[in-house]
Each structure stands twice: as structure tokens, then as C-alpha cells.
Amino acid sequence: MNSPNPFVEIVELKGLSIRFILKNSNTAFANALRRIMISEVPVMAISDFAIINNTSPIFDEILVHRLSLIPLTTDLDGFNLPEKCVCKGIGCSRCQVTLILNVKAGDSPVTVYSRDIVSSDPRVIPINGDFPIAKLSAGDEILIEMYARLGRGKDNARFQPVSACAYKYFPRIVINTSSCVKCTNNGILKCVSECPKGVLDVNVETGYPYLRDPLNCSLCKACVDVCEYNAIELKPDDTSFIFYVESTGSLPLHKIIYTAATILAEKCDEFLSKIGGFR
Ligand code: SF4
Ligand code: SF4
Ligand SMILES: [Zn+2]
Known part of the structure; x- marks a missing residue:
């Protein structure tokens, strides 16, 4: 684990669905949590x-x-x-x-x-x-x-217990305004019109593109590919994960996530106690 203190920021909690960011973590932990939520939390x-x-x-x-x-x-x-x-x-x-x-x-x-x-x-x-x-x-x-x-x-x-449970890497997007020439296509900034997720928009004061909704980015790189001036840098952050979880309604979301984390902790304890025998 990259940091001993992974933590969670809740982005959206709506009825049976939640979107949260798991920070300071890594792919192994994020994927273990996802798989346990899907297959090991009993209902x-x-x-x-x-x-x-x-x-x-x-x-x-x-x-x-x-x-x-x-x-x-x-x-x-x-x-x-x-x-x-x-x-x-x-x-x-x-x-x-x-x-x-x-x-x-x-x-x-x-x-x-x-x-x-x-x-x-x-x-x-x-x-x-x-x-x-x-x-x-x-x-x-x-x-x-x-x-x-x-x-x-x-x-x-x-x-x-979940009808949807997925995560994606947190997108780190940098728009370098010193390289950007504000190129357009039919009057719209090229990168803005190319983005299928509405992540980019034009800053009405400066005329440069800016990140309007970074969490919606699918990391498709269409904006990077369309920019002939290499003004956009896109890097998935493999220490932060945007989770989307939807409960079937059998259990409240907090119970699903808490139980999954408890099961993972128990598995780790069991593993440690087993290898402790080889000391
Ligand atoms: S495509 Fe590149 S150069 Fe054109 S507006 Fe977007 S960032 Fe600027
Ligand atoms: S990577 Fe794709 S979704 Fe993300 S900002 Fe660029 S075009 Fe939009
Ligand atoms: Zn019984």
C-alpha cells in the first residue's frame, strides 16, 4: 500500500447508490474491496x-x-x-x-x-x-x-447485494495554457467538442478550456488525441479510485461497504496468523 492511511471522500449519496473516492490506496486494495462487495457480503x-x-x-x-x-x-x-x-x-x-x-x-x-x-x-x-x-x-x-x-x-x-459495483482511476488532467492556441471546430474549442463526457468546457473569461466535471472523465484520451499542440496531459492516478456502488436494496450501502471492509480485514488477519507460524 502506498500509504498507511487510505481514506474515503463521499462525492454523492443518493438513495441506493453512492459515488466515493478511495484515496491514498492501490489497485490491489480497491479491487479486493470491489470483489468482496460483489461476492462475499451475505444477503x-x-x-x-x-x-x-x-x-x-x-x-x-x-x-x-x-x-x-x-x-x-x-x-x-x-x-x-x-x-x-x-x-x-x-x-x-x-x-x-x-x-x-x-x-x-x-x-x-x-x-x-x-x-x-x-x-x-x-x-x-x-x-x-x-x-x-x-x-x-x-x-x-x-x-x-x-x-x-x-x-x-x-x-x-x-x-x-449490489446491482452495480465498479471503480475507475482518478483522472489527473492538466491543461497547459502556454501551449494552448484555443483552436476551434465550428466555433467550439476542439478538445471541448471532442470530449464525449462533458468534462471540458470553455472558460468564458479566459477563453481557455477548463475542467468542468473531472470525475466524469472516462480516460478515453480523445481530448489528448485531438490537441495538435500537446497542451493536454492526462494521467490516471493509480492511488485514487472513483467508486460507484448501487445496492439492490437488501442492505443499506454503508452496511455493504463496512461488511466488505471487515471481511477483508478478517482475511488479512487469517493470512498473518498463518504465516506467523513460519517464523
Ligand atoms: S485542443 Fe489543445 S490547443 Fe485546442 S483548445 Fe484544446 S487544449 Fe487548446
Ligand atoms: S479523456 Fe475523454 S472523457 Fe476525459 S476529458 Fe479527455 S475526452 Fe473527456
Ligand atoms: Zn439454523
């Missing part, structure tokens, strides 16, 4: 099913697939991972929740939504009641008993 998901009746036009397999991908609210501290539970994974109230989907259409068609799922535990319910599951014709019925448990994204995508 609740429906993983076992007993289909008692399904006369809908949807095949059982498709129905089960849809239901398993509905994000459920997760109380990480209230449940055990099945493999670490006292029941040894057989299924008990400390590691498993039962949910029932029981909808029967009367004389007219009915749409089945996630709000029709009834949970035996109010801590574990669909994060949103508006997910459509199936359309039933008059007289059709769906009756399914389901079992939710904690799991990890590396075992099955249904347990992934």
Missing part, C-alpha cells in the same frame, strides 16, 4: 421452494428463477449463515425464514406481485412490492412455499 434470498400448485402459464422453473431474484430485506446481525448455524444448515429460525405465495384468480385475470408474498418474519420481506411475478388467467392459482436464507454472491447471483 437473504429465496433459495428453496415447494411448489404446491401452479396452473399459471409460467413454467415452474421460470417462476422459481424469478422469485429467487427478488431482493429481500436483510438483517445481517439477526441471522446466521446456514453453514455456521447451530442447526448445521438443516434450517431453523436462526438461519431460515418461510415465505408463502398464495394467489388465486377469480373470474378475471390477476397480476401477481411481490407484495403478495407473505413472510413469517417481518425482517425479511421483498424490498419492493411492485415487482410483477406472473399473470394469472381466470381460475388460475399459484401456491408456493419458499425458504429464504443468507448466502454469498460467489455461490449464486441471487445473493449479490
Whole structure:
């Protein structure tokens, strides 16, 4: 690690998504954090099913697939991972929740939504009641008993707590005004018109380009390539990373990031204790 003190600056926090900058760090740490958020932070998901009746036009397999991908609210501290539970994974109230989907259409068609799922535990319910599951014709019925448990994204995508989790290098862009000749294309500064991300704009006072929104830079280098006077320098900063993380809604963002960092710390502790034995 380049510095013993990596730190985080939150750029934007909006509902289920966050954009933050991880500073004074390195690619190995940033990538480990990203991968753990995606694949190792556990969340609740429906993983076992007993289909008692399904006369809908949807095949059982498709129905089960849809239901398993509905994000459920997760109380990480209230449940055990099945493999670490006292029941040894057989299924008990400390590691498993039962949910029932029981909808029967009367004389007219009915749409089945996630709000029709009834949970035996109010801590574990669909994060949103508006997910459509199936359309039933008059007289059709769906009756399914389901079992939710904690799991990890590396075992099955249904347990992934994030719908997006990515980072990019922080862009270091320098515009050298002593080399810039303010060249234009159809009246717009060439580098400004070439930038696909709206990062560059013209400074109305000086007429030179300036960085209006550097965090939006995709490091595509189009501005560097279009500048015939080498007035733009672009260098990815491999000690700072712009993260974008979006929760599925199962866990709050701070819990996902905190849990991922804790898991990473535990892995490091385990590694250190193992190599300590070789001293
Ligand atoms: S392309 Fe180069 S020379 Fe032209 S305005 Fe941009 S920085 Fe200046
Ligand atoms: S590297 Fe690409 S996105 Fe970034 S400022 Fe230049 S043209 Fe815009
Ligand atoms: Zn159990």
C-alpha cells in the first residue's frame, strides 16, 4: 500500500447508490474491496421452494428463477449463515425464514406481485412490492412455499447485494495554457467538442478550456488525441479510485461497504496468523 492511511471522500449519496473516492490506496486494495462487495457480503434470498400448485402459464422453473431474484430485506446481525448455524444448515429460525405465495384468480385475470408474498418474519420481506411475478388467467392459482436464507454472491447471483459495483482511476488532467492556441471546430474549442463526457468546457473569461466535471472523465484520451499542440496531459492516478456502488436494496450501502471492509480485514488477519507460524 502506498500509504498507511487510505481514506474515503463521499462525492454523492443518493438513495441506493453512492459515488466515493478511495484515496491514498492501490489497485490491489480497491479491487479486493470491489470483489468482496460483489461476492462475499451475505444477503437473504429465496433459495428453496415447494411448489404446491401452479396452473399459471409460467413454467415452474421460470417462476422459481424469478422469485429467487427478488431482493429481500436483510438483517445481517439477526441471522446466521446456514453453514455456521447451530442447526448445521438443516434450517431453523436462526438461519431460515418461510415465505408463502398464495394467489388465486377469480373470474378475471390477476397480476401477481411481490407484495403478495407473505413472510413469517417481518425482517425479511421483498424490498419492493411492485415487482410483477406472473399473470394469472381466470381460475388460475399459484401456491408456493419458499425458504429464504443468507448466502454469498460467489455461490449464486441471487445473493449479490449490489446491482452495480465498479471503480475507475482518478483522472489527473492538466491543461497547459502556454501551449494552448484555443483552436476551434465550428466555433467550439476542439478538445471541448471532442470530449464525449462533458468534462471540458470553455472558460468564458479566459477563453481557455477548463475542467468542468473531472470525475466524469472516462480516460478515453480523445481530448489528448485531438490537441495538435500537446497542451493536454492526462494521467490516471493509480492511488485514487472513483467508486460507484448501487445496492439492490437488501442492505443499506454503508452496511455493504463496512461488511466488505471487515471481511477483508478478517482475511488479512487469517493470512498473518498463518504465516506467523513460519517464523
Ligand atoms: S485542443 Fe489543445 S490547443 Fe485546442 S483548445 Fe484544446 S487544449 Fe487548446
Ligand atoms: S479523456 Fe475523454 S472523457 Fe476525459 S476529458 Fe479527455 S475526452 Fe473527456
Ligand atoms: Zn439454523
